[in-house]
Amino acid sequence: MAGLESQLAAGFENSIESINKLPQDLFAEVCQQIMLYLQCKTPGVNTLELAERLQNAGVELDVEANSRWFHAISLIFSRAAAQSGVSAEDLVVKLADSSSKWSKQALQVIRHVWNEQGKLIVTTEDAKHMLTVGQLVDLQWKLGLVVSSDSCRSLNYPYVTMVLKVADPSGEVIRRSFEMTVPQFQNFSKQFRELAAVLEMV
Incomplete structure (x- = not known):
């Protein structure tokens, strides 16, 4: 100690x-x-x-x-x-x-x-009454197309890059990015719309 x-x-x-x-x-x-x-x-x-x-x-x-x-x-x-x-x-x-x-x-x-x-x-x-989780500050997305790869045989498929800016509980804004397939992005988008609809009723 x-x-x-x-x-x-x-x-x-x-x-x-x-x-x-x-x-x-x-x-x-x-x-x-x-x-x-x-x-x-x-x-x-x-x-x-x-x-x-x-x-x-x-x-x-x-x-x-x-x-x-x-x-x-x-x-x-x-x-x-x-x-x-x-x-x-x-x-x-x-x-x-x-x-x-x-x-x-x-x-x-x-x-x-x-x-x-x-x-x-x-x-x-x-x-004590506030959540101690990060707060979403900004969300950006970009559609891309894979055209070359050393490890993949089937190319020319689209993907979506997501960039999130999140303020952690201390107030520091951190940036996170990840990629999704188009079907994953569509599901993600659908869930966001459902969440927005629920929040409007609260």
Whole structure:
């Protein structure tokens, strides 16, 4: 158990180091987006777009590091919301006490964002009544035709590529893609229409 705690502590320290590398304005914008997600005003934060923007700003962080610091900030705001009544000053003091690695700029952003929007976060009691499954943000499909293959004898058959963007319970938007045959897609489409009809009656 002690080994797990030290790994978690090391992961948190690494997240703080990643946060300190971020441009202050971009970090503030992401904190605002996380707050909007926690207030149930948006389905999530597009971390793929965030990674591109960081790269354009000259910040070199891998996908895992981006995901870690994003989840760390989400967790900080969620836990602070669970302790209703935590002031921005108290939150920043607790964070500074938890690690000496926090930069003054990062703590200023957290203080400002929490002070402005912390009271608007959905409370833990409300969150219990919400589903903790991913939310579909976008669905795209494309019809294609297989014209060559090393392993298949019969070619020239159509297929459908589906691309889904889903916000997971932490608010991170992830992208998933898969292929279907045309009959599979027709069945999928039929089930979606049936689902829509049921939802209209609710």
